[in-house]
Amino acid sequence: MTTYLHQGDLPADALANATAVAIDSETMGLRLGRDPLCVVQLSDGGGDAHVVQLDRTTYDAPNLKRLLTDPAVTKIFHYGRFDIAMFWLHLGVVTTPVYCTKIASKLARTYTDRHGLKDVTRELVGIDLSKAQQSSDWGAAKLSEEQVAYAASDVLHLHALRSRLDDMLAREGRDGLARACFEFLPHRSLLDVAGWEDVDIFAHT
Template identity: 45%
Template sequence: MSSKNINIDFLYNDLNEDLYKLYRNSSYLAIDTEAMGLIHGRDRLCLVQICNEFKKTSCIKIELNTNSSPHLKALLENEKITKIFHYARFDLAALKCNLGINTKNIFCTKIASKLARTYTNKHGLKDLINELLGIELDKSAQSSDWGSNEDLTINQLDYAANDVRYLIEAMHKLKVILQRENRYELAKKCFKTVSVHADLDILRFSNIFEH
């Protein structure tokens, strides 16, 4: 299936063998997820988007009662590949809670933005991509019934693909700023804690680091 802007591989429940082998040889993978809502354990995972440094993009629809995706799991747990997310905390929790995936070696562009772009309080993906890359993302399909039994619409596919299509470029630009401002090592320490926060979110703990 192709979208109006870019070619997108659309699959169900997992990557096929050919795509898995292609992505396995990537240095970077941009990842995003769509769910029925924001509460893990109640709101199921519906879609996983992947894009590599060559903009090879796939959208994987996770059908009802699917609880494992072996190729996805192998990719995301591969420590040799850097996985880039925007607000990784949510995605890591969704992937673990729904598919048993313990994602390794992450870069979160939202954390990086907050550490690098201290001159603004606008750290959403749309603002970030607009400033760093001069690209205006269309967010009109953000609130969608991603769990519908029907195929995704072209607008939904474009929205989903765009959420990963530019993350790797944004990561490189944020890394330059972080290194220039001597905050990259701090950012890497922060990235290592995201899985802990995701685990706490799954168990619905909140504010445990407060006094």
């Protein structure tokens, strides 16, 4: 496994032949509109990871933006709702098409309420992820080796999770429902940005 650290943008030739790319992001916090997007990490499932430390003064990352909006590349997230909202706020693009392993887990793994990435990865892939760097300073001018390794670990297993969850969804007859949820997910993210973050617009009251 090799982890590549890039400044400002993804190289034009990186992930060029991928049809599905696992993506995650690191921010200065979890509040939309307050906390900036700092890092985006990606993997094509082949064992390597690309970690992009964004230029927060411009967010000028044309190659990354092109990938996020490429209709031929499925973007795999775990809780993509937040990442997609952040990409819209800071990069100005709506990410599609998408797959969310957290949504898939909630639809397929109804025997548990533990749908965090660490729990799902441990059960379905047999790997115990470390979350030691989750709350570190992602706005630092220079990322530590531990931060880069942590960022990479969050995307290296999403392809395997997707495969396992797809099997479970099909077994339970919920694969069509999952696809509909994935198609709606970018719109759910835009509702969050527009101010309906804590409101269920489908509820009666």
